[in-house]
Amino acid sequence: MPINDSWLGLVKEEALEPELPICDPHHHLWDFPGSRYMLDELLLDTGSGHNVRKTVFIECSAMYNRAAPESMKPVGETEFVQGIAAQSASGNYGATEAVAGIVGFADLLLGESVEPVLDAHIAASSNRFRGIRHACSWDASNAVRNAHTNPPQSLYLNPRFRQGFALLEKKGLRFDSWQYHPQLMELVDLARAFPGVTIILDHVGGPVGVGPYAGRQQEIFIEWKRGIAALASCPNVVVKLGGLSMAVSGFDWHKSALPPTSFQLAETTSPYFLYCIEQFGVDRCMFESNFPVDKVSCSYAVLWNSFKRIAADFSVTEKSALFHDTAVRVYGLE
Numbered sequence: 001m002p003i004n005d006s007w008l009g010l011v012k013e014e015a016l017e018p019e020l021p022i023c024d025p026h027h028h029l030w031d032f033p034g035s036r037y038m039l040d041e042l043l044l045d046t047g048s049g050h051n052v053r054k055t056v057f058i059e060c061s062a063m064y065n066r067a068a069p070e071s072m073k074p075v076g077e078t079e080f081v082q083g084i085a086a087q088s089a090s091g092n093y094g095a096t097e098a099v100a101g102i103v104g105f106a107d108l109l110l111g112e113s114v115e116p117v118l119d120a121h122i123a124a125s126s127n128r129f130r131g132i133r134h135a136c137s138w139d140a141s142n143a144v145r146n147a148h149t150n151p152p153q154s155l156y157l158n159p160r161f162r163q164g165f166a167l168l169e170k171k172g173l174r175f176d177s178w179q180y181h182p183q184l185m186e187l188v189d190l191a192r193a194f195p196g197v198t199i200i201l202d203h204v205g206g207p208v209g210v211g212p213y214a215g216r217q218q219e220i221f222i223e224w225k226r227g228i229a230a231l232a233s234c235p236n237v238v239v240k241l242g243g244l245s246m247a248v249s250g251f252d253w254h255k256s257a258l259p260p261t262s263f264q265l266a267e268t269t270s271p272y273f274l275y276c277i278e279q280f281g282v283d284r285c286m287f288e289s290n291f292p293v294d295k296v297s298c299s300y301a302v303l304w305n306s307f308k309r310i311a312a313d314f315s316v317t318e319k320s321a322l323f324h325d326t327a328v329r330v331y332g333l334e
Contacts, residue, residue: 003035003292008299011259015049015301016308020319023054023100025327026202026240026288029081030062037292039084039098045291045300046096053324054100056331057081058176058202059133061105061148071113074105075120082125101130101331103176105149108134108164118171130331131174133202134161139180143211145248147178156183156190169196174331180206180248181220184227191234198236198330203243203290204272205231209250217250225275232279238330239280241273241307241322242288245297253297260298262305270310282314282321286330 024046030037046052065076085099102125106117122129135147136155155161156179168175175197177187184205191199207224209217231237245253251268253260260268277285287307291300298306311319328334 003295008259008295011261011299011302013262013302013305016262016305017319018049019051020308021324022050022052022304023056023286023324023327023333024052024289024291025056025101025200025286025331026058026242027055027291028060028062028293029057029084029099030060032062035292039087039093041292042098043093043096045289045295046098047094048299048301050301050304052096054097054328054333056101056103056130056327056333057084057099058103059105071107071110071117072120074107075117075124078102078104078121078124078129082128085125085128099128100333102128103131103133103174104129105134106132106164107149108132108161109155109158111160111163112167114164115167118167118173122171129173131176131198131200132168133176133178135178136183136186137179137206138183139208139211141211144180144208144213154183154186156186162190162193165190165194165197169194174198174200176200176202178202178206180208181224181227182208184224184231187237188227188230188234191231191237195234195236198238199234200330201231201237201239203246203288204228204239204241204276206243206248207272208248210248214250221271224272228276229279232284237280238284238286238326239276240286240288240290241276242303243290243294244269244272245294245303246290247296251297259302262302262309265298265303265306266309269306273307273310277322282318283326285322286327287311287322 063080064073088098137147
């Protein structure tokens with residue numbers, strides 16, 4: 001979905017608590033036809049008033065090596081963002097340490113045969129590569145867009161997938177999960193089967209509000225809460241607080257005459273984020289931007305203001321965990 005910068009500019013806000021350190025644990029980089037989000041664009045966003053110290057890149061099928069064997073193509077993305085990280089580390093682009101960590105893609109349906117792919121990712125970025133994301137977001141309705149990985153139904157229950165997943169603990173890698181709310185119990189099953197693998201739940205578990213889910217927000221919220229509570233009982237699972245500005249969430253901010261203010265965002269999203277914090281605790285929660293995907297609805301400055309409004313009554317220590325410390329610890333960015 002294209003980003004309308006002129007429309008986003010209709011709502012401008014000064015950063016709240018501008019000194020609060022932030023590690024943004026979820027953003028993408030790409031240069032697709034008609035859509036560009038590279039280091040310059042990222043730094044314009046991170047430099048919009050908030051104190052963003054570090055960021056983590058999450059795979060998005062960008063810059064694959066088309067000359068490599070099919071299984072190895074995703075390693076090209078890691079090589080690409082390692083170069084972006086080197087740019088940032090030169091010190092010529094400001095204080096933000098962009099791409100302090102990298103999460104790539106490997107097809108875990110390869111089973112044990114995925115091991116050389118994992119090794120190649122690690123070799124391509126030995127100082128920054130932190131884990132794998134293999135999205136499983138799938139729905140039977142054509143009105144709900146499935147993940148870019150084109151997953152089969154119930155991917156996380158697939159025995160072959162689990163053979164590949166088992167290698168993550170051996171390699172010391174984390175796993176980012178991305179699924180829709182009806183699939184949360186499948187992730188619970190995976191987390192309980194592999195207690196030694198740290199699993200990071202992206203986008204608060206993907207509550208869907210489009211297609212057959214439109215107009216059923218309260219019903220879906222109750223179902224979503226059951227899945228979140230079950231996941232919170234798995235000590236190896238942590239959660240990213242964000243992603244609700246995507247179109248699939250069904251709040252339709254991107255269709256409004258004006259973008260939402262941070263107050264409007266906070267009012268709508270706080271029940272989800274506060275419930276996650278209640279269930280997981282601040283040491284297992286981290287705010288995320290999910291940019292530029294969430295940029296379809298709001299600017300970076302407004303989004304982080306909304307997070308700060310939601311966390312306004314938390315202590316200094318709790319805010320440090322939610323905005324910086326949990327992400328740095330979980331992704332090993334110390």
